[in-house]
Amino acid sequence: VTSKEPRVGESMGAVTLVGGGPGDPGLVTVAGREAIAAADVILTDRLVPRAALEWARPDAEIIDVSKSPGGRSTDQDEINRLLIEHAKEGRDVVRLKGGDSFVFGRGGEELLACADAGIDASVIPGVSSAIAVPAIAGIPVTHRGLSQAVTIVSGHVAPGHPDSTVDWAALARAGSTIVVLMGVRTLEAIADALLAGGLDPRTPAAVVADGTLPSQLAVRADLAGIAQAASSADVSPPAVTVIGDVTGLGLIS
Amino acid sequence: VTSKEPRVGESMGAVTLVGGGPGDPGLVTVAGREAIAAADVILTDRLVPRAALEWARPDAEIIDVSKSPGGRSTDQDEINRLLIEHAKEGRDVVRLKGGDSFVFGRGGEELLACADAGIDASVIPGVSSAIAVPAIAGIPVTHRGLSQAVTIVSGHVAPGHPDSTVDWAALARAGSTIVVLMGVRTLEAIADALLAGGLDPRTPAAVVADGTLPSQLAVRADLAGIAQAASSADVSPPAVTVIGDVTGLGLIS
Numbered sequence: 238v239t240s241k242e243p244r245v246g247e248s249m250g251a252v253t254l255v256g257g258g259p260g261d262p263g264l265v266t267v268a269g270r271e272a273i274a275a276a277d278v279i280l281t282d283r284l285v286p287r288a289a290l291e292w293a294r295p296d297a298e299i300i301d302v303s304k305s306p307g308g309r310s311t312d313q314d315e316i317n318r319l320l321i322e323h324a325k326e327g328r329d330v331v332r333l334k335g336g337d338s339f340v341f342g343r344g345g346e347e348l349l350a351c352a353d354a355g356i357d358a359s360v361i362p363g364v365s366s367a368i369a370v371p372a373i374a375g376i377p378v379t380h381r382g383l384s385q386a387v388t389i390v391s392g393h394v395a396p397g398h399p400d401s402t403v404d405w406a407a408l409a410r411a412g413s414t415i416v417v418l419m420g421v422r423t424l425e426a427i428a429d430a431l432l433a434g435g436l437d438p439r440t441p442a443a444v445v446a447d448g449t450l451p452s453q454l455a456v457r458a459d460l461a462g463i464a465q466a467a468s469s470a471d472v473s474p475p476a477v478t479v480i481g482d483v484t485g486l487g488l489i490s
Numbered sequence: 491v492t493s494k495e496p497r498v499g500e501s502m503g504a505v506t507l508v509g510g511g512p513g514d515p516g517l518v519t520v521a522g523r524e525a526i527a528a529a530d531v532i533l534t535d536r537l538v539p540r541a542a543l544e545w546a547r548p549d550a551e552i553i554d555v556s557k558s559p560g561g562r563s564t565d566q567d568e569i570n571r572l573l574i575e576h577a578k579e580g581r582d583v584v585r586l587k588g589g590d591s592f593v594f595g596r597g598g599e600e601l602l603a604c605a606d607a608g609i610d611a612s613v614i615p616g617v618s619s620a621i622a623v624p625a626i627a628g629i630p631v632t633h634r635g636l637s638q639a640v641t642i643v644s645g646h647v648a649p650g651h652p653d654s655t656v657d658w659a660a661l662a663r664a665g666s667t668i669v670v671l672m673g674v675r676t677l678e679a680i681a682d683a684l685l686a687g688g689l690d691p692r693t694p695a696a697v698v699a700d701g702t703l704p705s706q707l708a709v710r711a712d713l714a715g716i717a718q719a720a721s722s723a724d725v726s727p728p729a730v731t732v733i734g735d736v737t738g739l740g741l742i743s
Contacts, residue, residue, distance in 0.1 A: 259615075263521030266511070266617060270520055337621055338630075340640070345630035348741045362512075362622035364519060368590055369615035377591075377598035385647060386656050387593070388666055390639035391632070403639050403665045410660035413641055488601045 250277065250328040252320050252351050254344045256337040256363015259373075261449040262288035264364045269333075272361055277328035280319060284335025284475055298323075313343055317350035324356045335475075337363040341391050341418055365389070367416045370448030370477040374455045375488035378414050383482045386413035392420020392478070396430035409434025414481035421446075421474045425464035431480065436460060441485035446476040457484070503530065503581040505573050505604050507597045509590040509616015512626075514702040515541035517617045522586075525614055530581035533572060537588025537728055551576075566596060570603035577609045588728075590616040594644050594671055618642070620669045623701030623730040627708045628741035631667050636735045639666035645673020645731070649683035662687025667734035674699075674727045678717035684733065689713060694738035699729040710737070 253272045258264035265273075265286065273279065273292045281290060283303035290299060300319065302311035311319075316332075323330045338344030338360060351358035367389040371378055378387040388408060396405045408415065409431045420427055424444070432438055438461035446454045458466035460480055467476075506525050511517035518526075518539065526532065526545045534543060536556035543552060553572065555564035564572075569585075576583045591597030591613060604611035620642040624631055631640040641661060649658040661668065662684045673680055677697070685691055691714035699707045711719035713733055720729075 256617075258519070261521070263524070264519050264615060266517050266519055267523055268514070268516030271516070337617075337625070339625050339632060340621060341632050341638075343634060344625075345633040345736070345739060345741060348628075348630075349739070352741070360625050362517060362617050362625045364509075364590075364615050364617055365621055368593060368618055372590070372592050372597075372613050372615045375601075377601075379592060379594050379642075379644070380598040381596060384655065385594075386641055386643035386661070388639055388641040388664070389632075390666065394638060402637065404663050407660045407663035407665070408639070410657050411641070411664055412656045412660070413643065483598070486598060486602070488598060488605070 248327065249356060250324040250326070250330055251357040251359070252324050252330045252332060254332045254334070254338040254347060254358065254360045256342070256361065257285040257289055257333050257335050258364040259336060259366035259369045259449045260284065260286055260447070262286040264369060264449065265289050266361060266363065268361045269363065272331050273333065275329065276331040278323045279331045279333055280316060281333045282335055285333050289333070313346060317347060320347060320351060321354040321356055334363070336366040340365045340367060340389060366448060366475070366477055367418055370445050371416065371479045373449045374443065374445045374453070376443060376479050376484050377486065377488065378416060378479070378483060380483045380486060384414045386411065387416060388413040389416045389418065392417045392423045392427055395423040395426045405430035406434030409436040414479065414483050417478040419474070420478050421467065421472060421476050424467055424478060428460055428464050431460060440480060441482060442478065442480045443484045444472050444476050444478045446472045448477055501580065502609060503577040503579070503583060504610040504612070505577050505583045505585060507585045507587070507591040507600060507611065507613045509595070509614065510538040510542055510586050510588050511617040512589060512619035512622045512702045513537065513539055513700070515539040517622060517702065518542050519614060519616065521614045522616065525584050526586065528582065529584035531576045531583045532586055533569060533583065534586045535588055538586050542586070566599060570600060573600060573604060574607040574609055587616070589619040593618045593620060593642060619701060619728070619730055620671055623698050624669065624732045626702045627696065627698045627706070629696060629732050629737050630739065630741065631669060631732070631736060633736045633739060637667045639664065640669060641666045642669045642671065645670045645676045645680055648676040648679045658683035659687030662689040667732065667736050670731040672727070673731050674720070674725060674729050677720055677731060681713055681717050684713060693733060694735060695731065695733045696737045697725050697729050697731045699725045701730055
């Protein structure tokens with residue numbers, strides 16, 4: 238992949254945040270695909286469908302800013318700086334993320350950084366893994382008579398951690414399906430917090446790893462046993478955890 | 491639009507549930523578009539992007555099963571019956587819904603009905619209006635430091651109604667951004683229930699009608715005033731209500 242020369246004398250480029258969906262390239266949107274195909278520069282992540290990058294122009298510059306858990310990563314300030322720098326050089330920049338840019342995707346921070354720098358920025362929403370991964374595993378996150386709400390919550394910060402803004406005991410009582418993203422490492426603490434909040438230990442739960450991909454793996458147990466079951470199955474990120482009666486519908490075995 | 495004759499002697503067709511996204515045809519997925527273009531029969535709804543139906547084959551049969559609030563409608567049993575009948579006649583059937591089929595889209599009921607009838611059925615998830623409509627209006631449903639969770643809740647059943655499975659007082663304390671779908675009629679009751687549950691009356695809120703469409707209208711106020719503000723602006727369905735500090739970020743004015 239070669240870099241395109243800045244178009245000297247042209248006006249500033251723009252930044253488009255594109256949600257790349259949960260992994261299957263068919264779950265990128267029509268508008269997202271068009272933005273990828275038109276971009277001069279694409280800043281991409283680990284969880285983006287690889288096949289979607291083949292839609293890029295041969296002369297587009299593709300920059301991998303993957304943030305792998307615990308590994309080397311490009312920090313958010315550096316990503317913001319790259320978005321702005323390339324747009325100021327007159328390039329149209331796509332920021333391609335897995336899932337949706339605004340569901341724990343830090344899209345809001347990127348929009349604010351662009352606004353501060355005077356760069357035009359827009360958003361093409363994506364299919365969120367929080368809804369689509371359960372769907373492909375046969376779990377509807379809402380279902381008439383079972384669930385009139387779904388809460389999508391980050392497991393990145395464990396319950397009780399000083400940085401946590403989630404009241405897990407209240408969540409246990411809210412009556413919504415609970416979908417946890419980035420919660421493999423903290424799953425036991427999350428299950429414990431929900432149990433302590435009064436959620437029935439027999440509540441059906443599932444952990445779906447590599448959702449929508451050929452390597453998809455689903456582990457099912459009740460809330461009391463889900464952390465042990467996921468651990469025994471060696472579930473590793475990315476994974477989506479669903480807790481609630483909808484998990485027991487068994488639409489797909 | 492003319493009906494295709496059943497292919498006598500061929501095997502049964504299949505049913506594909508396709509999420510059509512929030513309204514902008516660019517927010518249909520690549521796989522959803524392909525399914526629409528390949529279908530023999532499409533059962534469609536009021537909130538589906540009209541332009542997406544132009545991707546259908548000229549000989550595809552398009553059946554509008556719109557359910558308009560309070561008006562004439564095709565009931566769910568009849569929709570299930572149509573899905574099964576057409577598939578049994580050897581046709582490939584697309585069930586096209588606005589948003590995502592599993593976010594208050596009754597996709598689970600349709601999958602169960604197909605399974606009971608021995609019909610192959612699959613799901614192509616869509617972009618949910620609950621996330622995308624706020625996004626296009628400049629509201630990230632999660633944002634680092636402000637919100638580590640988002641609850642998507644149906645306003646179809648008012649708080650306190652015997653059919654309600656949501657504990658609104660618990661939801662008020664959970665710390666998640668709250669996104670209400672189908673809540674124009676019940677907005678005042680919902681705001682009252684959240685206030686009674688202890689949510690700060692100064693919490694920023696917004697109602698976005700016709701999200702992602704040229705006719706999009708956004709009304710902003712604090713939680714205490716949002717129902718009156720929406721009423722004064724004559725907001726009508728479909729609309730998405732967002733309640734939470736993320737609403738105050740003002741990414742797009």
